[in-house]
Amino acid sequence: xxxxxxxxxxxxxxxxxxxxxxxxxxxxxxxxxxxxxxxxxxxxxxxxxxxxxxxxxxxxxxxxxxxxxxxxxxxxxxxxxxxxxxxxxxxxxxxxxxxxxxxxxxxxxxxxxxxxxxxxxxxxxxxxxxxxxxxxxxxxxxxxxxxxxxxxxxxxxxxxxxxxxxxxxxxxxxxxxxxxxxxxxxxxxxxxxxxxxxxxxxxxxx
Amino acid sequence: xxxxxxxxxxxxxxxxxxxxxxxxxxxxxxxxxxxxxxxxxxxxxxxxxxxxxxxxxxxxxxxxxxxxxxxxxxxxxxxxxxxxxxxxxxxxxxxxxxxxxxxxxxxxxxxxxxxxxxxxxxxxxxxxxxxxxxxxxxxxxxxxxxxxxxxxxxxxxxxxxxxxxxxxxxxxxxxxxxxxxxxxxxxxxxxxxxxxxxxxxxxxxx
DNA sequence: TGTTCTACTTACTGGTCGTTCAGTAGACTA
DNA sequence: TAGTCTACTGAACGACCAGTAAGTAGAACA
Numbered sequence: 001x002x003x004x005x006x007x008x009x010x011x012x013x014x015x016x017x018x019x020x021x022x023x024x025x026x027x028x029x030x031x032x033x034x035x036x037x038x039x040x041x042x043x044x045x046x047x048x049x050x051x052x053x054x055x056x057x058x059x060x061x062x063x064x065x066x067x068x069x070x071x072x073x074x075x076x077x078x079x080x081x082x083x084x085x086x087x088x089x090x091x092x093x094x095x096x097x098x099x100x101x102x103x104x105x106x107x108x109x110x111x112x113x114x115x116x117x118x119x120x121x122x123x124x125x126x127x128x129x130x131x132x133x134x135x136x137x138x139x140x141x142x143x144x145x146x147x148x149x150x151x152x153x154x155x156x157x158x159x160x161x162x163x164x165x166x167x168x169x170x171x172x173x174x175x176x177x178x179x180x181x182x183x184x185x186x187x188x189x190x191x192x193x194x195x196x197x198x199x200x201x202x203x204x205x206x
Numbered sequence: 207x208x209x210x211x212x213x214x215x216x217x218x219x220x221x222x223x224x225x226x227x228x229x230x231x232x233x234x235x236x237x238x239x240x241x242x243x244x245x246x247x248x249x250x251x252x253x254x255x256x257x258x259x260x261x262x263x264x265x266x267x268x269x270x271x272x273x274x275x276x277x278x279x280x281x282x283x284x285x286x287x288x289x290x291x292x293x294x295x296x297x298x299x300x301x302x303x304x305x306x307x308x309x310x311x312x313x314x315x316x317x318x319x320x321x322x323x324x325x326x327x328x329x330x331x332x333x334x335x336x337x338x339x340x341x342x343x344x345x346x347x348x349x350x351x352x353x354x355x356x357x358x359x360x361x362x363x364x365x366x367x368x369x370x371x372x373x374x375x376x377x378x379x380x381x382x383x384x385x386x387x388x389x390x391x392x393x394x395x396x397x398x399x400x401x402x403x404x405x406x407x408x409x410x411x412x
Numbered sequence: 413t414g415t416t417c418t419a420c421t422t423a424c425t426g427g428t429c430g431t432t433c434a435g436t437a438g439a440c441t442a
Numbered sequence: 443t444a445g446t447c448t449a450c451t452g453a454a455c456g457a458c459c460a461g462t463a464a465g466t467a468g469a470a471c472a
Contacts, residue, residue, distance in 0.1 A: 020419090034331060040245030043460060055462075056420055094409075120326075124242060156410050159399050163391065167403050170380020170452070171373050178372050185369065193365050197373050201407030203300075204362050226449090249430060261432080270430065340467055 020050060023061050029067045030113045031155045038068055038117070039124070065127050072131040075114040079138050093148035094155060098195055100142055101172060107189040108175050116176040139169065168198055226256060231266045233272045236319045244274055244323070247358055273331050283319040283342050284313045300361060304350055304401055307378060311397040316380050322382040344376065350373035351396070356359040
């Protein structure tokens, strides 16, 4: 939503200078965190990328960890929202699973840098651990759908349910490492392909 | 191969103290890099984990980047070796693809921390960029097998070849994020499951 | 015109970073 | 016994780290 360039603020002091809002600061911070890793990204390079001074950032956020917390909350909120929609709560389990997977791909594409940051967490601080816990809850909800679909006989049961879920997420989450919006593949096509490969495999139809 | 604990060296000075060899230093460095990220891992915590001083590490390696280079070379050499074996060069394309994927899973499991480090690279230094280039060459070789199998009609051609390869690697590479050797799933079973899901999908057989 | 508010600025603090260097304990060799 | 080698130790280096303190330009409001 927000751009890389400073956003024009409504009640801005200083004439020639355009003010940054929180959203613009967050976007640039998340990009930098993804480039170098959160811990290795200094407030100094963040300020450089914003074209301001280090201390200017502290006007918008209380510190480096606050930036991380805000960014992760955005990614997690979007993912959790998918689970609350009708398609995720009504109908056969395998349809609900497909709906959630498609929703996850949509969120991945829409908030790519934010989800990328989330998926690269290692859990070294309290903020990271709390985000990982929320992510695990999301994973568990999908794992429950996998279990249901297995019980219904629509998903193969010869492979361990945990392994199934993890391979599924492995495939979906890898999207953040290579997909770039605006390329030849539309988000809709991407979601179709992911679901098709996941359910029917790569071998030619028998 | 080497352990976390100091290895007894042959021509060691100092009585009560056991010497570290390069392999032991590398193992601990790779573990630390995976925990915190390469850039964010200080030589100080490395020394702490080794139970020595910072400067002792410089006896074994020329610097922090040297540790990274050695670790990445190990992971890449193992992966590249798979492509040279008979199973990867002889027979139908889809069999060769299966052989390489199985080999990649084996390497992932055998050298898990080293491959984990490789898969988390962002390309911020020259060492990282060179390693990423070697990894891309490996990926390209597998992509060529995918192309061949598609031409043979053994792999579905309705999905873009690049996307196919990337989803395939996404699934396989995710293994480093959750698989831990010694658990309930044997490496052989893991490789079977991965290949089965990749080729036949998760839906019950039609 | 004077006050208040926003959105910064420059200058700084104590601490940590990767790396270097000079020195040395103990085993081995001549 | 003297000299050489391995495998370190501890102190120090300048650069950079996250965060703070104090000041201020300009717009809005009274």
